[in-house]
Amino acid sequence: MERVDVPYGLRPLVERHGPAVEVEDARRRWSELVTAAEAGIVTLITRDRYQWAALVPMSEVAEFLSPDVPTWPVSDARGKLGHLVGEIHSLGVRVQVFTRRGRPVAAMVDAGVLVDRPDPADRLPAEALLRDGHRIELVFEPGRPGQVGRDGDVVEEPEDWFYAANAYDNRDSVVAVGVGDTLGEALLRLAPPPAVETHDHPPF
Structure with missing residues (x-):
């Protein structure tokens, strides 16, 4: 993605974590990206160029996990990835958690919350x-x-x-x-x- 396509306020994130991955590409590489998040790597994901989310390790989840937090098996999340990014972007949902064998391994959050969060x-x-x-x-x-x-x-x-x-x-x-x-x-x-x-x- 060209720099001109990056919202001004999110440019520090691109400089820190690398270019965003389009949602269709993220769907194809989903298992790889979740494994990377589990290892501590943040991946920016964008849909239609203006909806942004971040796939993050569980250590970056600020919300206290509760039954109210949407939780998806990794395999189920792949097919609805665009919808999940849209929900995060609209701030209707603060965090989406992804699990393997019932264990939380990664999450998706609004990319904007990472901008001024300390490293x-x-x-x-x-x-x-x-x-x-x-x-x-x-x-x-x-x-x-x-x-x-x-x-x-x-x-x-x-x-x-x-x-x-x-x-x-x-x-x-x-x-x-x-x-x-x-x-x-x-x-x-x-x-x-x-x-x-x-x-x-x-x-x-």
Whole structure:
């Protein structure tokens, strides 16, 4: 796929994971692509050039698995792959899980959620933080609707709601921060906070 066909916001993903695979090609290579996802490789899949999804390893699934999460045997998913990409693109379904012999091996998510998600190597898994004695505080920020003046101009921009996960060590210092539109996404994005720049001042 030529770069001009890639939506601007998804270009960082193409640079990171390689060109997207058209859904018909993905159907032909389905078993190979699922095996690659099981090994940790992300594959971008596109349908009709404007519907995008990502085939990912289970470690990239932010949602807590429950009976509500659509789950398909790998062999069954091949025949309805275009439909599954369409559902993901429309945000009607956040994640589709694929199984072999009843075991989850890969999943499909909206490609856009990966754009600003920290790289796996930069994340600090919640389980590991808790095992090391850290404390994780979960916060919901409700946002606000914004305000419009009498003349119809926007006086105050609306703020979206979000979840935050903050991990603290035994001295109450922040060791990791994660923010997302679901609790699972916030936990998956836990990573060390950006370093605060300090400027040394010469002695007077």
